Amino acid sequence: MKTDKKIFRCFIKTLSPLYIGCDEIYEPMGFVIDETAKQMIVFDPISFFGQMKKEDKERFSKICLKGTPSSILEIYKFLKGRKAEGRRIDVCGGFIEHYQKTLSISVKDEKKIQQELNRFIIERTSFNPYDNRPYIPGSSVKGAIRTAYLNAMQQLKKIEKGSVRDAKDLEKSLLDWDKRGYDKIENDPFRLVKVSDFMPVGELKTKIVYAVNQKKKPSEFSARGIAQILEVIEPGAIFQGEIVIEQPEKEAGILKPVSLDNLLKSIALFYTKERKREDLELNHLGISNFSVASDSLLIRIGRHSGAESITIDGHRHIKITGKRGEVPKYLDHATTLWLISEMPNPRDISNLKPMGWVELDKLTSESEDKFKNQEQAWKDKRETEIKTRDTAVKTEDVKESRKQEPVPQKPLSALEKLLKELEVVKAGDMGRIGTFVQKIETLETDADKGALAKAVKEKMGQKQFKSYKRKEYLQGLIEKAK
Structure with a gap:
């Protein structure tokens, strides 16, 4: 039987910097820093190192084979100042200083190297591997609208704090999903709320910045938490998607279905209230927030959205960590804010920015046409850039061929490129190995996917593979390729 549904x-x-994690980092051997332009240039390692002189290749290979913390620093030093073609990402001024400071460390000081490299991890935002543009997973949006809806239900039902056992039972009570015989997962009304991934429209800007922890009340003591280096999506980026709400059939066992009207109203009420609360806290610190029309439908998504924005008012139980050695306490509000900064330790906090605020709008025929034009303009520009780059590479190849006897070489396949990149990764380095798992789906055939999955499994080692959360996915690809 066909199910009735509403499609929004x-x-x-994006209204403020947005970061949505994907368990990937920017690899040391995958970028160079243009200190003058204040940009990070992300390149294809195989193409980049393939154009090196023989002696440079040998030197670089020796560094990679060491597999030590100091060798990572040596890679940074080796790449410093080298020219590269690739995707350019703006970086903040504090990052340039941080980069220079890190490279000034002696390769003999292993302890300091390990300490500083742990603070120099650049976390990548969620992205589409086919064009490297960021996107917003539907799960992030669905989590945000579910929180808003639960808060709206709490306003109606006014369930007393402590009257339910835990957060899951509270959700069931608020959604009328706790009745005897109707308390299974299939009775969750949000099972029928389907949220697509939100895909990028046209050219989007990202930037490498710092997320810093700031106390809501000024104090002589700084908040705990080391500054994090994040790639954030800049304000003004557009992403397109849809929210589908299916209506349950009578036998579905859903007592109180979600309606689109109620869902949109709950979003407006909850996030408008949260915006006003945060504005007061920021104003107290001398920080101004973004401006937006009063009738805008706000949502907050991504990392560091604030504890209040992901919990239910009246039932908050937020862990507050004090000084080292102190027993944590639990309050109904957070005492710190994570904010975006140009520096890892900002002295002037007036320019700090909140994270994760976005505006949700209905797609009209007018806006749809506008977005189609923006997307086509981006595709045309990208195609031109690729042709220009390919022409430049061919010209350079011709010049090089005149200097030395040409050696015929068969072009590497996509699989061969990835396997070569994986070779230089240290066994058990799960952060870097995880990036190859993300790239498996860029391969075309089951055989290639299985081959890369097998190589990744071997690189992890048996112990790491057993505890890896996506082991079944990898094993499935390996079996399918047999």
């Missing part, structure tokens, strides 16, 4: 075609516009 919509788009998201």
